[in-house]
Structures are given as C-alpha cells and as structure tokens.
Amino acid sequence: MITESALLQNRYFDSVFLMRVAKLLNGQPGIEQAALVMGTPKNVQILAEAGFDGIDQLGATSNDLVVLLRAEAVEQARSLIDDLEKWLVRDSSRPATHSVHSVEQALTQKPGSNIVLISVPGEFAAREARQALDHGVNVFLFSDHVAVEDELSLKRLAKEKGLLLMGPDCGTSIIGGVGFGFANAVRRGQIGVIGASGTGTQEVTSLVHRWGSGISHAIGVGGRDLSDAIGAISTLQALDALERDPNTSVILLVSKPPGAATIALVNERISACSKPVVTCYLGDTDGSLPGIQNATTTLNLDDAATAAIRLAGGIRVDEESPVSPDSLQRDQRKLKASQKYVRGVFSGGTLCYQAQQVLRDAGLAVHSNEPLVKGMELADTSTSVEHTLVDMGADEFTEGKPHPMIDSTQRVQRILAEARDPQVAVILLDCVLGYVAAEDPGGDIAPAIAEAQRIAKQRGDTLSVAVSVCGTELDSQGFDSQVDILEKAGATVFKSGFQAARFAAALVTGRD
Amino acid sequence: MDQETAMDRLLADPVEAINLGVQDFAENLEAQGAQVIHVNWTPPAGGDPEIIAILDQIL
Numbered sequence: 001m002i003t004e005s006a007l008l009q010n011r012y013f014d015s016v017f018l019m020r021v022a023k024l025l026n027g028q029p030g031i032e033q034a035a036l037v038m039g040t041p042k043n044v045q046i047l048a049e050a051g052f053d054g055i056d057q058l059g060a061t062s063n064d065l066v067v068l069l070r071a072e073a074v075e076q077a078r079s080l081i082d083d084l085e086k087w088l089v090r091d092s093s094r095p096a097t098h099s100v101h102s103v104e105q106a107l108t109q110k111p112g113s114n115i116v117l118i119s120v121p122g123e124f125a126a127r128e129a130r131q132a133l134d135h136g137v138n139v140f141l142f143s144d145h146v147a148v149e150d151e152l153s154l155k156r157l158a159k160e161k162g163l164l165l166m167g168p169d170c171g172t173s174i175i176g177g178v179g180f181g182f183a184n185a186v187r188r189g190q191i192g193v194i195g196a197s198g199t200g201t202q203e204v205t206s207l208v209h210r211w212g213s214g215i216s217h218a219i220g221v222g223g224r225d226l227s228d229a230i231g232a233i234s235t236l237q238a239l240d241a242l243e244r245d246p247n248t249s250v251i252l253l254v255s256k257p258p259g260a261a262t263i264a265l266v267n268e269r270i271s272a273c274s275k276p277v278v279t280c281y282l283g284d285t286d287g288s289l290p291g292i293q294n295a296t297t298t299l300n301l302d303d304a305a306t307a308a309i310r311l312a313g314g315i316r317v318d319e320e321s322p323v324s325p326d327s328l329q330r331d332q333r334k335l336k337a338s339q340k341y342v343r344g345v346f347s348g349g350t351l352c353y354q355a356q357q358v359l360r361d362a363g364l365a366v367h368s369n370e371p372l373v374k375g376m377e378l379a380d381t382s383t384s385v386e387h388t389l390v391d392m393g394a395d396e397f398t399e400g401k402p403h404p405m406i407d408s409t410q411r412v413q414r415i416l417a418e419a420r421d422p423q424v425a426v427i428l429l430d431c432v433l434g435y436v437a438a439e440d441p442g443g444d445i446a447p448a449i450a451e452a453q454r455i456a457k458q459r460g461d462t463l464s465v466a467v468s469v470c471g472t473e474l475d476s477q478g479f480d481s482q483v484d485i486l487e488k489a490g491a492t493v494f495k496s497g498f499q500a501a502r503f504a505a506a507l508v509t510g511r512d
Numbered sequence: 513m514d515q516e517t518a519m520d521r522l523l524a525d526p527v528e529a530i531n532l533g534v535q536d537f538a539e540n541l542e543a544q545g546a547q548v549i550h551v552n553w554t555p556p557a558g559g560d561p562e563i564i565a566i567l568d569q570i571l
Contacts (some may be wrong), residue, residue, distance in 0.1 A: 010554075012553070012554040012555070014533055014534045014535055014536075016535075016536050017534075017535060017536070040555075040559060041545065061555075061558045061559055061560070062555035062558060062559025063554055063555055063558050063559060084563065090535070099552060100549065100551050100552060101551060101552050101553070101554070102551060102553075103530055103551065105551075106549045106551050107530070109549060110528060110530070110547070110549050112526050112528050113528045113529065113530045113549065114518070114521060114522050114525060114527065114529075115522060115527060115528070115529050115530070116529070116530045117530070117531045117532065117533075117537055117538075117541070118531060118532045118533060119531075119532070119533030119534040119537055120532055120533040120555075121555070122554060123559075123561070124555055124556070124559070127556075127564065128532055128553075128570070132530075136518060137518070138518060138519060138522045138528070142533070142534075142537070143533070154526075161518070162515075162517030162518050162519055162520075163518050163519055164518075164519040164522060165518070175522060175523065175527055175528065176523065176524075176525075176527055176528045177544075178541060178545075178546045179540070179544065180537070180541070181537065216523075218522055237519060241517075241519050241520055241523055244520055245520075245523050245524070247523075262532055322538075331527040348560075435540045435544075436536060436537070436540055472515045491526050
C-alpha cells in the first residue's frame with residue numbers, strides 16, 4: 001500500500017462537495033482510501049492522526065486543497081491525481097455560482113436579502129455571522145465549533161438589532177415554508193416550532209404534517225441556547241416573533257431541559273404569552289410548569305406533536321402500528337434467554353437521546369457516547385456494552401467524515417458489528433429523510449439490515465431490527481417507498497422514533 | 513405592539529437568502545423556489561488568524 005498526495009494552492013471547495021468527490025474516488029480501481037480536505041490546521045491535524053504521514057510537511061493553508069490517496073500501486077494513485085480536475089467539476093445541471101465574494105457584495109446585488117446561511121468552517125463562522133448582523137441581516141448559522149463566548153456576543157448583537165441568529169450548529173429551520181439545512185417538506189399551518197435540536201425539529205414537524213396539521217415556521221436556536229451560558233436569548237426572541245406572527249396560533253418548544261437559571265426566564269415568558277405553548281424538554285422526568293395556564297408540558301416528541309395539533313384545533317390522524325401485543329409476544333418468544341440487549345445506531349442525535357429516555361423509563365441502564373444519564377458514557381465509543389445507543393452524528397464520528405444522514409458507511413459497519421454480538425436482541429435505527437439528506441437513506445442501510453439478520457441466523461438466533469422513519473411523503477425520498485424498502489429488508493418499521501424505542505424496550509423487558 | 517423588527521419581516525416576507533459555504537444548501541433553497549445568491553467564499557487572508565485580526569482592526 002502506498003500513499004500519494006497533491007496540494008492544489010488557492011483552490012477552495014466546500015466540505016460537502018469534497019466528501020462527494022472523495023466517495024467517487026474511493027470507488028476507483030486500486031484505491032483503498034481517498035481524502036480531500038481544505039488544508040485548515042484542524043483538517044491537517046485530523047489527517048495526521050489518521051496516519052497520513054507527512055501531511056504536516058506539505059505547508060497547506062486554509063485556501064489549499066489537500067488530496068491524499070492510499071492505493072495498491074503508485075501508478076493508480078498518480079493517474080487519478082493527474083486527472084484530478086475532471087473530478088473537481090460540479091454537475092453542470094446545477095445552478096451557477098454568482099460572482100460575489102462577500103455578504104457585502106451579495107447585498108449590493110440583492111439589497112432585499114433577509115437571511116444569510118453560513119456553513120463555512122467553524123473557525124471563520126463567527127466572523128462571517130458578525131458581518132451579516134452588522135449589515136442588518138438575520139443569520140442561519142449551520143457551522144459548528146463556534147466558541148460559546150462568540151455565540152453569546154453574536155446573540156446579544158442580534159437581539160440589540162432586532163435580528164434572529166439561529167445557531168450555531170443549527171441543523172434545521174423552516175421559514176415561511178422554506179427548509180434550511182436538514183429539514184423536511186411539510187405543509188404550512190398554524191404551529192410554530194422553536195427547536196434547540198435539529199432532528200427533534202425534523203421529527204416533530206414531520207409528525208405534525210403526517211398527523212394532519214401544518215407548520216407556520218420552525219425556528220432553530222442551536223443546542224446551547226437554553227443553557228445558562230446563553231440564557232435562551234434566541235428562544236425568547238423566537239417566542240416574541242411567533243407570538244406576533246399572525247400565521248401562528250400555537251407555539252411548540254423542543255429542547256433538552258433548560259439550565260437552572262434559564263428555565264425561570266423561559267417560564268416567565270411563556271406565562272406572559274398570549275398564545276398556547278407546548279413544551280417538550282427531552283430527558284426531563286417531570287417537566288410540569290406549575291401555575292402556567294397556557295402551557296402544556298410533554299415529555300416526548302409524539303405527545304408534543306399531538307398536543308400542538310389539538311391546540312391548533314385539529315384532529316390527529318392515526319397511523320397504523322406495525323406491532324400488536326400478540327406480535328410483540330411472538331417476537332419475544334423467538335429470542336434466546338441470552339439475547340438481552342438493545343443496540344441503537346442513530347444518525348439523529350435527538351432521536352438517540354429520546355430513545356435513551358424511553359429505555360431509562362422502562363428501567364434499563366443505557367450507555368451512550370452522548371449519555372442521557374450521568375456516568376453512562378461509553379469508555380470506548382467504537383465498542384458497545386450491554387444496552388448501548390450510539391449517536392453516529394457526534395463529533396468523534398464526523399470529524400473529517402460525512403454526517404451519517406448523508407453517508408451511511410460508518411453506520412453500516414456499526415450495524416454489522418452489533419449483529420455479531422450474540423447478546424443483542426434488537427438493533428434500533430433511525431432513517432431520516434428530507435432536504436440535503438441522502439437520496440435513498442433506507443436503501444443505504446437495507447442491505448446491512450438483511451445481513452445483520454443473516455449473521456444472527458447463522459448462529460441460530462433471531463435478531464429484531466426496529467427502524468423509525470422521519471419524514472413526509474413530500475420529501476424527495478418518498479416516505480412510503482422508504483418504509484417499503486426497510487420492511488422488505490426485514491425490519492419492523494415505525495413511523496416515529498418514540499414508538500420504535502418503546503418497541504425495543506418492550507422486547508427486552510417483561511419476558512418470562 | 514412593539515416596532516416591527518427585521519426578525520418579524522423575515523417571518524412575513526418571502527425568503528431571500530445569501531449562502532456562504534456549502535453550495536448544496538443554495539441549490540436546495542433554489543429548488544424550493546426561494547431566491548438565493550451563493551457567495552464564492554474563501555477563507556479570508558489565507559485563513560491566517562493573525563492577519564484576519566489585523567484586517568478586522570483596520571477595515
């Protein structure tokens with residue numbers, strides 16, 4: 001095995017494009033591994049740690065493209081590097097880039113612009129967000145690795161100017177029916193969502209749509225907004241905006257439990273709100289808001305969507321469940337006594353977190369790389385123990401690699417690893433549809449689901465695979481067709497993460 | 513009623529976006545019928561934090 005490298009100076013490409021090119025190069029004959037990254041100090045460090053020797057000697061800057069190829073023979077790698085330009089061309093059917101180089105120039109061309117979407121590398125993101133706010137424009141800040149001090153100063157600046165800063169690390173928003181980042185296609189309606197988590201917002205907006213209602217706006221605020229370090233600055237602004245918005249009649253707030261000091265601020269604002277507010281603080285055990293007349297507290301995304309639909313005057317449309325008490329008992333009887341554990345392999349962080357809550361409430365102790373319960377952190381995130389639910393979208397799995405909602409490669413490997421453990425009773429998965437997500441996320445994991453069950457069968461076990469699909473029939477991937485693909489692969493498919501987690505918990509508890 | 517803010521107008525008016533970074537996001541917004549302008553962004557000053565800090569002070 002040899003490693004060849006190339007440095008293309010002053011050639012900037014975005015990370016999603018480069019990951020797509022890397023995937024294509026990985027499929028070329030004789031190529032073991034291809035890595036294409038911009039030469040930021042962080043990327044250089046990640047690749048050096050991944051064993052690409054000599055990368056730190058290339059002298060790359062953040063504007064230079066670094067290409068590294070591990071190949072069987074030097075000729076194969078060199079031939080690809082010689083032809084590199086061919087791979088760096090964007091699909092010509094896609095819209096052309098405008099020839100502007102800054103927000104200021106863009107505003108000269110389009111002075112009516114009302115939002116800047118920022119997904120540049122984290123070390124540059126705060127600077128760009130500040131410039132956008134200084135120009136009087138709202139910001140959707142997708143970039144992560146933004147310091148908490150920067151978040152605080154940006155949000156104070158935004159508030160002072162009457163602007164909204166969504167993020168940082170904001171995965172999902174829907175503004176006036178337009179999805180930003182990872183969002184699902186949903187009908188418009190009267191429910192306004194404020195979400196401190198990306199997949200929490202995706203799941204709840206998809207459920208509201210599929211259960212017959214609609215979304216006015218879904219405002220992402222970033223995962224740290226309700227912590228005491230930030231004090232819910234964006235959440236409180238979003239509550240103000242949705243209260244004033246004539247198209248919103250009910251407000252739904254999804255978050256982990258707010259910080260001890262922040263919850264008082266949020267509760268005070270909710271109690272003063274003229275519209276009904278549904279809260280869903282995932283991970284909470286109580287969550288009640290004593291004395292607040294207009295607040296409805298819920299503890300999972302299904303109940304949150306149901307409550308909001310009812311408050312908006314709708315009637316929830318019920319969806320068929322793939323299991324009945326009889327079928328659950330049949331599935332339980334197929335398990336050997338030694339098959340005791342649930343293993344979750346998630347692409348959505350909030351779906352992983354909510355599933356941990358369901359298992360916790362069923363009396364199970366759950367390990368995770370993003371644990372709900374203190375002290376349950378996995379010692380080694382690459383190896384599951386007992387009941388384990390892994391968030392594959394967490395930093396340790398995505399540094400320098402695509403998010404599992406875009407590319408299932410790492411998740412497939414983990415699903416197969418779990419199947420090889422004879423103590424596993426059920427593998428719990430999510431399948432997230434929507435804008436920017438993989439074209440066929442169900443199809444990407446279906447072969448691994450079938451293979452996992454074949455591995456178990458070979459040793460005489462029956463392994464259950466429960467999958468929840470998050471999305472709508474308006475998403476380009478097609479909700480029903482994704483359900484169908486997963487069912488054909490042998491999975492029990494649920495239409496919400498909460499229901500799938502409840503099935504997994506029921507399967508391993510209450511057995512004879 | 514407080515004075516209308518830029519945040520209120522964002523919720524009331526059609527989305528007109530400026531995209532910095534991942535081009536797929538611009539294409540996604542355009543596919544949804546939103547107006548979007550994609551900035552041909554590159555790291556300022558070659559990404560050197562010291563030069564960026566100096567630039568920010570003088571500009």
